[in-house]
Amino acid sequence: xxxxxxxxxxxWVKSSYSGPEGGxxxxxxxxxxxxxxxxxxxxxxISGGPVLTLGPGAWSSFVTAVRDGGFRR
Numbered sequence: 001x002x003x004x005x006x007x008x009x010x011x012w013v014k015s016s017y018s019g020p021e022g023g024x025x026x027x028x029x030x031x032x033x034x035x036x037x038x039x040x041x042x043x044x045x046i047s048g049g050p051v052l053t054l055g056p057g058a059w060s061s062f063v064t065a066v067r068d069g070g071f072r073r
């Protein structure tokens with residue numbers, strides 16, 4: 001996690017898995033994923049908070065786990 005990562009002007013996109021009430025949502029920055037090969041993630045409720053960055057392999061594993069229900073309570 002990088003709490004000091006400055007990403008001015010970056011467009012954040014809310015996860016398509018986010019419910020209509022908001023709740024525990026994440027946002028990611030697809031432009032950086034494409035341009036730099038890193039995938040920044042943040043909590044949508046704390047837009048100025050810490051940012052977690054993943055490499056392509058970790059991002060792929062994370063998306064697969066979410067899609068397969070690996071994080072359901």
